[in-house]
Amino acid sequence: MKQTALERFLRYVRIDTQSKDDADTYPSTEKQYDLLNLLLLELRELGIRDAHITDHGYVLATVPSNIPPDDPASGKVPPIGLIAHVDTSPSCSGAGVNPQVIESYRGGDIVLPGNPEAVIRVSENAQLLDNVGKTIVTSDGTTLLGADDKAGVAIIMTVVQMLQGDPSLPHGDVKIAFTPDEEVGGGTKHFDLGEFGAKFAYTVDGDTMGELNKETFSANLAVITVHGRNIHPGTAKGIMVNSIRAVADIIARMPRDIAPETTADYEPYLHPHALQGEEAKSTLKILLRDFHTPGLDALKARLEQIIAEVQPLHPKARIEMNIIEQYRNMKDHMGEDSRVLDYLWEAAQRAGLEPRWVPIRGGTDGSRLTELGLPTPNIFTGGKNFHGPTEWLSVEAMNKSVQTVLELTRIWVEKSR
Ligand SMILES: [Zn+2]
Secondary structure: OOOOHHHHHHHHHHHOOOOOOOOOOOOOOOOOOHHHHHHHHHHHHHHHHHHHOOOOEEEEEOOOOOOOOOOOOOOOOOEEEEEOOOOEEEOOOOOOOOEEOOOOOOOOEEEOOOOOOOEEHHHHHHHHHOOOOOOOOOOOOOOOOHHHHHHHHHHHHHHHHHHHHOOOOOOOOEEEEEOOOOHHHOOOOOOHHHHHOOOOEEEEOOOOOOEOOOOOOOOEEEEEEEEOOOOOHHHOOOOOOOOOHHHHHHHHHOOOOOHHHHHOOOEEEEEEEEEEEEOEEEEEEEEEEOOOOOHHHHHHHHHHHHHHHHHHHHHHHEEEEEEEEEEEEEHHOOOOOHHHHHHHHHHHHHHOOOEEEOOOOOHHHHHHHHHHHOOEEOOOOOOEEOOOOOOEHHHHHHHHHHHHHHHHHHHHHHHOO
């Protein structure tokens, strides 16, 4: 049965797939299977015979090549991967999403019906103006929408449907992966590159129409633990060592001009991100982000310097710092073969767009996959304001993404002749 990307999208966002930090299970939440299993079923309904789900919940499938044996490209087109994640962010509820389809949007701020405080403002969303007269989708304001990344899932499923149904769209083997737990940093934890079988891949997990991504942050996590000593406050004089005070002194010394809220584009940052504390022990998690990977060492040195200043103020507290590697700028590992990027650029142009390479101030599953040897740049979906109740989707952009991906699979064939 033929369906538009929008019809698919509206079906997928109603399924709660929120992932969870620090879970003991993989995927982090069982409910992600509700969508993963549905996608498996739909792929089979579209005639994809090898569609299956792995023990870790990855849905993998191949749209087999339709290149005739007498075509000069036959046997020469590398398998191309398309990847999207099914989970939504832990930072905002994804339960009971009630999508609002606004046809021929008339311009102006959008007050969401379920929450008068959730307003999508033109002043904060320049792209709204590009969508006047067009269709956009929002949540009702009580949940996120889930365009991140169910727009990507809907785009890929629509591409599968079109490639399967239309012999005039030439393509090599197209490898599909739907992954859990991207939002909690686990999307590639059990990703088996050999089983996936692609030589080059694309995540469909970006935002604004025309934006393509080949650069992401490099990322480390610093965990600072302060050990103090607790005792009843009534008899604490000269004995209590309050770790909360030491942690507060650390936070107070963190630079304000190297923060997510004060930086943009290629600027790095140090971001106090999570804090847990009692007198005896406090733990502070800090995100270190820089496009220039060696810059992470400079950020670490900055934290070490702060700790060296704070330690003498709390001589009886013990301050430790642990650095955990998270992901690396995909540009560092994209490799010599420029086709994966050049063809994407050309595909967006053929779809009628003016493409732009935009650095992502974050990571994607592609950051890690590229580092592991599968070059994986990222394609726009048309979603905006991810991870919160004002998330919205441009349906025109989503459809342009479908077109871009179809052009991309065609270009890989044409250029292999
Ligand atoms: Zn995403």
